[in-house]
Amino acid sequence: MTQEEKLEALADVFDTDAGSLTPETQLDDIGWDSMAMLSVIALVKAKFDKKLPGAVIRSFETVDDILKVME
Secondary structure (H helix, E strand, C coil), X not given: CCHHHHHHHHHHHXXXXXXXXXXXXXXXXXXXCHHHHHHHHHHHHHHHCCCCCHHXXXXXXXXXXXXXXXX
């Protein structure tokens, strides 16, 4: 999965345009709440077969933090 495809998947989670997301985008600015956290956990599990512990997901501050676990 390319970075562009990852950003598009995250744009769906945050219900925003993929073009507006960059690795530097602050999650608090785009609706980082419990529902978004659950959606990211499900996305990472479905697409990358990785489990994200709650402590890890709560530590995320930017889109790049999510992209790093999607590698």
